[in-house]
Amino acid sequence: MGHATRCIPIINELIRHDFEPIMASDGFALQLLRKEFPKLETLELPSYNISYSKNPRKLRLKLLKGTPHILKTIKKEQKAIAEFVKMTPISGIISDNRFGVRHVDIPSVFVTHQLQVLSGNTTWLSTRIHQKIISKFNECWIPDYASEKNLSGILGHVENFDATLNYLGPLSRFEKQHLETKYQLLVILSGPEPQRTYLEEKLFHELVNFNGHICFVKGVVENEQSITRYKNMSIYNYMTSVELETTINESEVVLSRSGYTTIMDLAKLEKKAFFIPTPGQFEQEYLAEKLESEGIAPFCNQDEFCVKLLGQLKDYSGMKFKESHLNYKKLFSLFQSK
Structure with missing residues (x-):
């Protein structure tokens, strides 16, 4: 994807x-x-x-x-x-x-x-x-x-x-917009199964204790878009590029895999991010470690995630790079x- x-x-x-x-x-x-x-x-x-x-x-x-x-x-x-x-x-x-x-x-x-x-x-x-x-x-x-x-x-x-x-x-399909904050946390899931589903289940369990409004994009492309509500979450099966661009701009923080395309998108939009690399994928693990070591974004392993870790974000600069x-x-x- x-x-x-x-x-x-x-x-x-x-x-x-x-x-x-x-x-x-x-x-x-x-x-x-x-x-x-x-x-x-x-x-x-x-x-x-x-x-x-x-x-x-x-x-x-x-x-x-x-x-x-x-x-x-x-x-x-x-x-x-x-x-x-x-x-x-x-x-x-x-x-x-x-x-x-x-x-x-x-x-x-x-x-x-x-x-x-x-x-x-x-x-x-x-x-x-x-x-x-x-x-x-x-x-x-x-x-x-x-x-x-x-x-x-x-x-x-x-x-x-x-x-x-x-x-x-x-390369990013998105443009930075200055919009009013609608979500305190945006979750974007992606990647091959079964790890996508494992992370989805983990986050659903942990994020019910998050203090704020969450938009949860499952990253499952289907014939029709579905939107459901669960406690503090608005849950989408997928979003179009236009919808996702708007939603990222409306969100304070993004939680996602450390896939390279996602990193490029968040850099373009200058967002704060928390990464959870796909287990066993050396590239994502390396990129997450690189960004953390440079003081840009924190990360943790999938099994270690808990909502308290999001508190680390205040100590990182966020995804800010020069415009190309x-x-x-x-x-x-x-x-x-x-």
Whole structure:
């Protein structure tokens, strides 16, 4: 979902620069993009069907066992793109972490903030594999600052990688608005199951003791939006981009996973945040630790959360970074016909 939402500003800019985007994805991500851009053409891609282990310690083993399926999916993606290109002339491909979405005869871009992929004692191997994939694309777009003060840290900044890298600055579909505070706490859930549900249940139990109004967005995209009330909570199954933008601006504090797209959104809106990384996901754990060490936002492990920990927020600065300006005309010149 995060990969889909951070593509929204790119899609909007493509339209603004007179391109006709075709959106390719699967599952909830494709549903979300169709809701955001109902008039655009779409292509359904084969699904990676990645899920997380119930036991975080076994996550790496589960992902390793799923490698054959991932490799098959990459080949299916390549085949789907090859067949699509035969029927539909296109001027470029932008792939946000879809390994097989590229074409040898068409300028192809890979979007990622992970030039280094953390996986514990196998980081060297996962990084090498990822960089090999990136090298097959014409360019790699990194949604982060190129400077020392950045969001992704060692993930998006490496040395001695021979590829065409282009730092875009953070990508967010949102704009900062000065609105009256409606919620003292906004909870945004996301990510693969079963960990999304585990956190939902944990937070429902803990936050009934929170002193203030809570907006709870479960992050489950369904055909119809549902809104329920429970004690001090207004509970949504999902929100559109416009709704979520407004709600974040109306909230004092955001509690969420430390996913990179969420971090970019909260940085754009300059919010105070409390993070709970997905158990076993090295990237989210690293990002949460980085932001805490820099005095920006506190975090805790999923099993350790209690409402009292939110009191730590007063000691942190919040998500405040410099504003970035991207020259999209220059960026999209890769796709201009020769």
